[in-house]
Amino acid sequence: MNAELATADLNLGDDALIAAQRLAEWTSRAPELEEDVALANIALDLLGQARMFLSRAGDEDELAFLRTDRQFTNVQLVELPNGDFAHAIVRLLFFSAYQRELYTAMAGDEIADKAIKEVDYHVDHARLWTLRLGDGTDESHARAQAAVDELWPYTHELFEGNDLRAGWLAAVEPVLAEATLTRPEDGWAPTGGRQGLHTTHLSYLLAEMQVLHRAHPGATW
Amino acid sequence: MYGNDFSEPPEQPGARSLLDQVADAERDLELAAQQDRPTGTEDDYFMAVIAADQKIEPRDWMPEKYRKNLIRQIAQHAHSEIIGMQPEGNWISRAPTLKRKAILLAKVQDEAGHGLYLYAAAETLGVDRAELSDMLIDGRQKYSSIFNYPTLTWADVGAIGWLVDGAAIVNQVPLCRASYGPYARAMIRVCKEESFHQRQGYEILHVLSHGTPEQKAMAQDAVDRWWYPSLAMFGPPEGESPNTAQSMAWKVKRFTNDELRQRFVDMCVGQAEILDLTLPDPGLVWNEAEGRHDYTQPDYDELFRVIKGNGPCNRERITHRKAAHEGGQWVRDAAEAYAKKKAKVSA
Numbered sequence: 010m011n012a013e014l015a016t017a018d019l020n021l022g023d024d025a026l027i028a029a030q031r032l033a034e035w036t037s038r039a040p041e042l043e044e045d046v047a048l049a050n051i052a053l054d055l056l057g058q059a060r061m062f063l064s065r066a067g068d069e070d071e072l073a074f075l076r077t078d079r080q081f082t083n084v085q086l087v088e089l090p091n092g093d094f095a096h097a098i099v100r101l102l103f104f105s106a107y108q109r110e111l112y113t114a115m116a117g118d119e120i121a122d123k124a125i126k127e128v129d130y131h132v133d134h135a136r137l138w139t140l141r142l143g144d145g146t147d148e149s150h151a152r153a154q155a156a157v158d159e160l161w162p163y164t165h166e167l168f169e170g171n172d173l174r175a176g177w178l179a180a181v182e183p184v185l186a187e188a189t190l191t192r193p194e195d196g197w198a199p200t201g202g203r204q205g206l207h208t209t210h211l212s213y214l215l216a217e218m219q220v221l222h223r224a225h226p227g228a229t230w
Numbered sequence: 231m232y233g234n235d236f237s238e239p240p241e242q243p244g245a246r247s248l249l250d251q252v253a254d255a256e257r258d259l260e261l262a263a264q265q266d267r268p269t270g271t272e273d274d275y276f277m278a279v280i281a282a283d284q285k286i287e288p289r290d291w292m293p294e295k296y297r298k299n300l301i302r303q304i305a306q307h308a309h310s311e312i313i314g315m316q317p318e319g320n321w322i323s324r325a326p327t328l329k330r331k332a333i334l335l336a337k338v339q340d341e342a343g344h345g346l347y348l349y350a351a352a353e354t355l356g357v358d359r360a361e362l363s364d365m366l367i368d369g370r371q372k373y374s375s376i377f378n379y380p381t382l383t384w385a386d387v388g389a390i391g392w393l394v395d396g397a398a399i400v401n402q403v404p405l406c407r408a409s410y411g412p413y414a415r416a417m418i419r420v421c422k423e424e425s426f427h428q429r430q431g432y433e434i435l436h437v438l439s440h441g442t443p444e445q446k447a448m449a450q451d452a453v454d455r456w457w458y459p460s461l462a463m464f465g466p467p468e469g470e471s472p473n474t475a476q477s478m479a480w481k482v483k484r485f486t487n488d489e490l491r492q493r494f495v496d497m498c499v500g501q502a503e504i505l506d507l508t509l510p511d512p513g514l515v516w517n518e519a520e521g522r523h524d525y526t527q528p529d530y531d532e533l534f535r536v537i538k539g540n541g542p543c544n545r546e547r548i549t550h551r552k553a554a555h556e557g558g559q560w561v562r563d564a565a566e567a568y569a570k571k572k573a574k575v576s577a
Contacts, residue, residue, distance in 0.1 A: 042345055
């Protein structure tokens with residue numbers, strides 16, 4: 010495999026893995042049981058994607074459990090702490106719309122072709138909830154807008170080194186508009202994830218995720 | 231790839247016959263539906279349907295006590311699925327491999343699905359799911375005592391699968407023949423998935439007990455802690471179980487707590503041998519004359535303490551559920567407000 014492809018697999022595998030880890034934290038904490046099922050379902054899809062990408066790049070467990078935060082190359086968007094349900098939904102909207110653009114561009118790639126069917130469902134789920142929250146009550150609108158404002162800057166990193174942003178904006182902007190939410194101005198654009206320069210949140214996430222595996226070197230499970 | 235992809239686990243005595251019983255119950259349910267229904271009014275009809283091993287359906291007349299008793303039992307069952315997400319969910323973030331993480335996540339997701347399914351069955355009896363949720367949170371309805379114990383190590387995830395899900399299946403397989411149709415059908419579906427979960431738990435323990443010395447010790451410690459709480463899941467012994475006689479007359483329950491507990495012990499002994507793990511009961515011996523194992527009873531004082539709310543995790547479990555429910559109120563309000571707006575637009 011060429012080095013560029015391996016790096017791409019690592020990047021995409023890390024994005025999906027860290028997103029899955031955060032989403033799985035919602036299990037048993039969702040606002041209704043149907044959402045417990047849905048969020049776990051999406052987390053499971055993302056974890057499946059992570060496993061496929063990481064397995065193509067190497068040994069999935071070595072890569073997931075034995076690298077440090079400086080070696081992970083996920084975008085910062087997926088590692089941010091969960092926040093409230095509006096944050097979960099808006100992050101899912103931003104991230105899954107990006108994944109859809111990306112996997113569409115990768116058409117013909119075995120993993121992307123399999124994953125895009127799942128991602129279509131994720132985008133749809135996030136879109137419907139963005140509408141409900143944005144155009145629901147005053148409180149839900151305020152929370153959804155706060156989530157959009159907080160997460161928007163982190164979306165810039167998704168489009169470094171690719172030309173997917175126009176398609177992404179064409180997908181995301183109408184959803185925000187229909188949800189009566191204001192699309193933020195572009196400005197601050199935090200970055201570094203792809204170079205292993207993360208927020209301070211990732212180290213804690215990995216400490217938890219890796220603790221058992223690291224406590225038993227070489228064991229099988 | 232997506233979770234349930236482990237290879238065939240080592241032989242597990244008793245597991246196959248349980249699934250066969252579920253299949254038998256499903257077949258009998260279909261046959262009973264094809265028979266003519268008895269004639270008669272109210273109580274006569276009700277008793278005749280039960281005597282013929284047919285199913286009472288939501289449209290049928292039923293005694294108020296039958297309805298109430300079923301609501302209590304099905305709701306408690308649904309609550310157990312929902313609270314049961316917590317002890318296992320506790321290990322999703324720390325599962326030792328990605329495959330194990332996927333399997334565990336899928337399992338906990340199944341539990342939410344079982345809860346939904348059972349709430350739907352309870353709703354056919356004229357009760358509202360929201361009301362049942364409130365009754366769980368403010369302690370008016372119970373959930374299984376077992377989920378008030380903490381999951382301290384990864385091996386606990388295996389022990390829960392093997393012992394707790396195993397006990398649940400032994401308890402639920404006869405319920406596949408319960409006289410109330412929606413409950414029996416729910417149990418058939420739930421049992422099939424539960425038996426898969428049990429196999430997964432068994433496999434986790436099997437890998438651990440054949441792994442490093444630390445892993446084996448972890449597995450033994452988990453079995454030591456979960457054995458008696460699992461035996462206590464079958465409820466108090468004969469004579470101390472207030473609902474048993476009536477439930478059996480109505481063919482909701484088919485066996486006493488003690489009969490099911492015995493069946494579970496007999497099933498586990500052979501499985502523990504293959505796992506190469508010890509069950510923590512020096513009094514556990516084969517009784518040749520009776521054709522069953524003698525064993526030491528669980529500490530029922532402890533069981534009653536836990537049921538009354540004073541087990542290790544009762545407060546934590548309810549606080550967690552309450553936080554999720556109350557913390558999600560604004561989301562449910564938003565969904566409702568949005569649905570109303572859309573209904574108005576399309577009207």
